[in-house]
Amino acid sequence: MQQLHRNSLIGAALALSLFFVLYATSGAVRPSHAWKWMDIVTEGGTAVIAGVWFLYALSSRSRGLAMRLIAGGLCAIMLGSWAACLDEFFAVDKREMWGSWREALVPLGMLVLTIGMYYWRQEQLRLSGHLQKGERLFRDHRVFERITQLADASYLRTQMRLEQERHPGVDCALVLLDINSFHLIQREHGHREGDRVLQAVGHMLLLNLRNDDLLCRYADDRFAVLMPGVPREDAAVAARHLCFMVGQMRHHANDKRIIRLSLRHACSLADGVPEVVLAELSRSVETPPLVSATAAA
Numbered sequence: 001m002q003q004l005h006r007n008s009l010i011g012a013a014l015a016l017s018l019f020f021v022l023y024a025t026s027g028a029v030r031p032s033h034a035w036k037w038m039d040i041v042t043e044g045g046t047a048v049i050a051g052v053w054f055l056y057a058l059s060s061r062s063r064g065l066a067m068r069l070i071a072g073g074l075c076a077i078m079l080g081s082w083a084a085c086l087d088e089f090f091a092v093d094k095r096e097m098w099g100s101w102r103e104a105l106v107p108l109g110m111l112v113l114t115i116g117m118y119y120w121r122q123e124q125l126r127l128s129g130h131l132q133k134g135e136r137l138f139r140d141h142r143v144f145e146r147i148t149q150l151a152d153a154s155y156l157r158t159q160m161r162l163e164q165e166r167h168p169g170v171d172c173a174l175v176l177l178d179i180n181s182f183h184l185i186q187r188e189h190g191h192r193e194g195d196r197v198l199q200a201v202g203h204m205l206l207l208n209l210r211n212d213d214l215l216c217r218y219a220d221d222r223f224a225v226l227m228p229g230v231p232r233e234d235a236a237v238a239a240r241h242l243c244f245m246v247g248q249m250r251h252h253a254n255d256k257r258i259i260r261l262s263l264r265h266a267c268s269l270a271d272g273v274p275e276v277v278l279a280e281l282s283r284s285v286e287t288p289p290l291v292s293a294t295a296a297a
Helices: 002-026 037-060 065-086 099-132 135-139 153-166 182-189 191-207 232-247 274-284
Strands: 172-179 214-219 222-228 250-252 258-260 263-269
Touching: 002 037, 002 065, 037 065, 065 099, 153 172, 153 214, 153 222, 153 274, 172 182, 172 191, 172 232, 172 274, 182 191, 191 214, 191 222, 191 232, 191 250, 222 232, 222 274, 232 263, 263 274
Parallel strands: none
Antiparallel strands: 172 222, 172 263, 214 222, 250 258
């Protein structure tokens, strides 16, 4: 991972070296009896610890706003503490330079680090929400469908029956979503690319569902969403939103072409025999538009 941050590492090393050269050339060496060991240990130790955290941050995360802010804040703290430590060995006239801006590095680094931690927290909250949407599957310790890692049709039918038993008389909507012209994608790009499309669509759908919704791969290019406590009208609105979000995707195939995706949908209440309800929904989405799914990059 540090290969991704080579410029940051080089920049930090150059800054440390530059500080040493500037202090050595601009100041006089203090005699050893004038050294304040407590300040040297605390300030030097802070620089070392901030440097270690800086390396840990670079080695544990990829590029991004939160990463840049966290690493930048730690680097500023490291440089400020390093400069304060050097100040114990070299007597520099504070009126010429250094004084005010060098001392501002540590609080500035703390501020930048705090902002970075805020954005990191926001990222973690989004990831936690994403994982919670699959909580029902984890809780049941079931095997995921191989390609999309979603539940399969048999699990969907089981959950439909459980919802009817646990909450009789309460609306529970079922949405069926089908990828338009998926057979053309497989024909033009191959089945492996088709699998990547299924995974990408599954991720997009999952990100736009409630925590209580259950997303399954029903069959081939068809997904099903079970929405407990949702009436049919609201499910239709949600289905249109899901179709819109997938329609905004630009899936980049391995051959550098862009695959433009779209969905069609059908909605119903999951208040009947699961096999019958699913069969009726399947018939409602069976006529795909015959258009090419690929556009040149």
